[in-house]
Amino acid sequence: MNPQLDADLDRQQGSRSATAAVYLIATGAFALGMASYVTAGLIPMIQQAFDVQVAVAAQLVTAFTLAYGIGSPVFVAMLPAQRQRFGLLVALALFVIANVASALVDDFVSLMIWRAIAGVGAGVYLATGIAASAAVSAPELRGKAIALIMGGMASGTVLGVPVSLLLAERFGWQMALWLVAFLGFISWVGLVVKLPAIPAGPAIPFSRKLALLGDHKVLTILMVSLLAAVASLGMYTFMVPLMAAAEYGGVTNITPYLWVWGLGGVAGSFLVGPLVDRIKGPMLTFLILVTLSVSLFALPAAAAITPWLAKVPIAVWGAVGWALQVPQNNELIAARGHKGDGNLAVALNESALYLGSALGAAAGGFILLLQMPGWVLAVSAGAVSVIAALLQISRLIHGNVPVDPIVSREKNCA
Template identity: 50%
Template sequence: MRLVYLLGLGAFALGLDAYVTAGLLPAVADDFDASVSATGQMVTAFTLAYAIASPIFATLLPPTRVRSGLLASLGVFALANVGSALATSLPVLLLTRAFAGVGAGLYLALAASAAASLVDADRRGRALAVIMGGMSSGTVLGVPLGVYIAEHTSWRMTLWLVTAIGALTLVGLAARLPALPASSSVTLRQRAQVVTDPRVASVVGVSLLAAIASLGLYTYFAPVMATKAMGSVDGITPYLWAWGIGGVVGSIAIGSLVDRARRPYTLVVAILGILVVALLVFPLAAAVTPLLALIPIAVWGAVGWALQVPQQSDLLAARGDRGGPVAVALNESALYLGSAIGSGLGGLAFALDWDGSVLPLYAAGFAFAALVLQVTAVKAAAKRGTPAPRVAEPTSTSTSS
């Protein structure tokens, strides 16, 4: 598991890099004498590159080169952050953020697959939880630290911190990561067929809808809490911490449950059900007193982050060596796409002068749609599918550069 924790450190750097830039926008805008809206495209460049490029490169990567791909993606991520920290103009910064998104997307997909292959099958859930725990910790713990560093030094120092963590992980993995097992008989066409796999499509669809609900609502946390119906909250820091700490606890604790669950399908159903209830209770609790809303917010964060561990486990079980990393990459793309769709719909709601307090209810509707998809399409696809191929176990004779 030590190597799995090292992979998790890389995921921590990804989580920090993906979300800290939102807190750096004003400083970057001042530095380049640009508008905040123009500077905000650095977030767009990262997320679009992450969502689009990761499944493409995961498909093109030969299955015998997983280790090389893992190291190369982390190297691209680190070098791109060096470029971002040294950027002398906004166009250069946007270009380097796009390359960082490419490296991050491919790394996370390959890291999940590698973590699963480095442990026994009965510890796969815990290994995947380490990766998601690193990602959530980077968001919850790393982002406040990164913003603090930016406020007391410069935004460039925050990106140097991301670079340092990424480089440290790269050196450690290059020195200690063994050859990863792979099936050399898997063709590019077979891996590309992951996109048409009904089971993969249904699982990814669930992730998309859940991301629209959870991450989309998170984007508008401040204006939602500022509405009269939610208590007219000015400072949302305690609520952000409740959501984030819940996310860290949920993403880590879910690993053991995945390993012990006889039917992971029902675990996802339970998670989505709890998410629906938490989002519905959120505005009701806030109407009583904003502090009471801390409870459903923490639950929302916990199950929102926890969901992706059984999702990744299901995708790896469904595809194994026949495109497991590609399936995980598609799932990660769905998360970012769902976040973008949720953010867009939330922005439209505010543009139409809707009261922000209704957004949790609409988010609950998307979460319920994910639940319906889980109990219908995912279940049906699993029944129709062939026995799931197991992720290859590490052996002394495996070869990968």
């Protein structure tokens, strides 16, 4: 036998297993994207099924997002470094079970509890899934792996949600959750077979993991994500009242514009992957933030000319808004992965996105309450994005760039 040939075959087999695992994690992320946004579309059906008010039914979304944003970092922090694979599989199994239970319950309180449990499972799964994909991929392919997962989640939101809502309208609201559970189960079975062992980082106690919050690099990245979410996701909440205003065409059917935004997000999530591996993360994030600002500033001007022209900045806004989290998560893993809490950093980043979305929605609602012109919404969102870009400049100027020790060692050896 040729030892070199055996070693090459082992590497090829390991590479194929890692690639398959990343695609399976992305499949689970697709189910996550559906679960995160489909509940809002199911509210009228759930309201009727359980005979509750709309405001009460809407709290299902709150239960999921709060559990996702607040609960998942706590559980990720409690996960031992040597049990990352186990934690990912348990989180996905919990997510699947919670969606099955949500489809089977016959009282509203139980449904609320299971949606919260699904939120925890989703948050832990995405954080550990991103970290796992980075760990099993070659350093030069890590950006593409993360982009594939974020693209899967974006696709679940843009493509999966409409399909699941169509099924719900025909077969009942439970069918949407059955579809989510089925896709999650397919991903889980595949990962049980294909997910290789995940290299364990250093074992550190829970108390020391809190030191993550004292890392200036991490805090800067999280603050940029928070501000970007305020601008992008917050403005998404108010696309309907903006485009419905008479001065912007009085659009009555907002669906095509939501599709343009979502398809732009899918494209941006996938296309940013190769750029992550070519452009330094902080610079790529800065360029994305600048593009986001320009697209938001241009939105009311384009809509004032003709609503159809508004689709251009909307598509760009969706693309860069979703793409941003690929370099952000990559930077967090580079900064903290070797310290054993990269998955916790990613979980905190997801929490920052949900908190930013909530803050953006609240700020936009206040602007509408003051009866300000519609353009103030887009310009205010663009201004927040500018602030995020300025914060990112401080990282570039002061060289506040995390160094990936794996990449560094390879460069030194070369």
